[in-house]
Amino acid sequence: MHQLQYYTEGNVPEALIGVPETWTPEQIGQFQAYWDALLEGNTAQRRHARFVPATISKSYIQTKEGALKDEVDEWLARIVCYAFSVTPGALVRDMNRATAQTSSAQALSEGMVPLMKWVKDLIDRVVLRQFGFADIEFAWKDQHDIDPLTQAKINQIYLSCGVLTADEVREGLGRPALGGDGRGRSCSEEDGAGAD
Numbered sequence: 763m764h765q766l767q768y769y770t771e772g773n774v775p776e777a778l779i780g781v782p783e784t785w786t787p788e789q790i791g792q793f794q795a796y797w798d799a800l801l802e803g804n805t806a807q808r809r810h811a812r813f814v815p816a817t818i819s820k821s822y823i824q825t826k827e828g829a830l831k832d833e834v835d836e837w838l839a840r841i842v843c844y845a846f847s848v849t850p851g852a853l854v855r856d857m858n859r860a861t862a863q864t865s866s867a868q869a870l871s872e873g874m875v876p877l878m879k880w881v882k883d884l885i886d887r888v889v890l891r892q893f894g895f896a897d898i899e900f901a902w903k904d905q906h907d908i909d910p911l912t913q914a915k916i917n918q919i920y921l922s923c924g925v926l927t928a929d930e931v932r933e934g935l936g937r938p939a940l941g942g943d944g945r946g947r948s949c950s951e952e953d954g955a956g957a958d
Contacts, residue, residue: 779821839854840854847877917931917934
């Protein structure tokens with residue numbers, strides 16, 4: 763509300779304006795009421811020039827510069843970009859390339875979650891109401907866009923620790939299982955060696 767009132771309630775950014783020494787408190791109050799009525803809440807009128815007595819214009823002291831863009835604007839840009847799964851890089855302060863790439867991937871993944879949940883709920887509702895299957899639900903297949911070299915290293919660690927078998931790694935890559943003892947061939951075996 764404080765940020766909003768900066769643009770809607772004040773007559774100018776915080777400032778002190780001197781008046782002639784001969785003015786009485788009543789005259790100062792009348793002029794203050796006139797000035798507030800002229801500019802308060804009207805952001806367009808605050809952009810116009812005003813004619814004031816010379817003694818006032820000489821004693822104008824601005825204590826705060828008007829903010830045209832601040833942290834609230836960046837926060838709003840990030841919220842809107844999040845809702846549309848778009849990276850806010852073009853609308854916020856510059857960041858280095860690595861951070862921008864991470865931010866882009868994060869925006870895409872986080873922004874897709876509400877949409878994916880909505881689609882799942884819709885399909886589940888259709889399956890239940892239209893087809894009458896209460897024991898079936900829609901589920902997204904997890905797809906991770908990982909660098910192939912990084913994925914190969916991860917698979918090698920899983921193989922060496924016994925977390926996955928070679929057939930499970932092949933199935934994860936979309937290739938048919940080799941069968942046999944469930945381990946398949948090792949990476950060191952040549953393509954022709956041990957083939958059935």
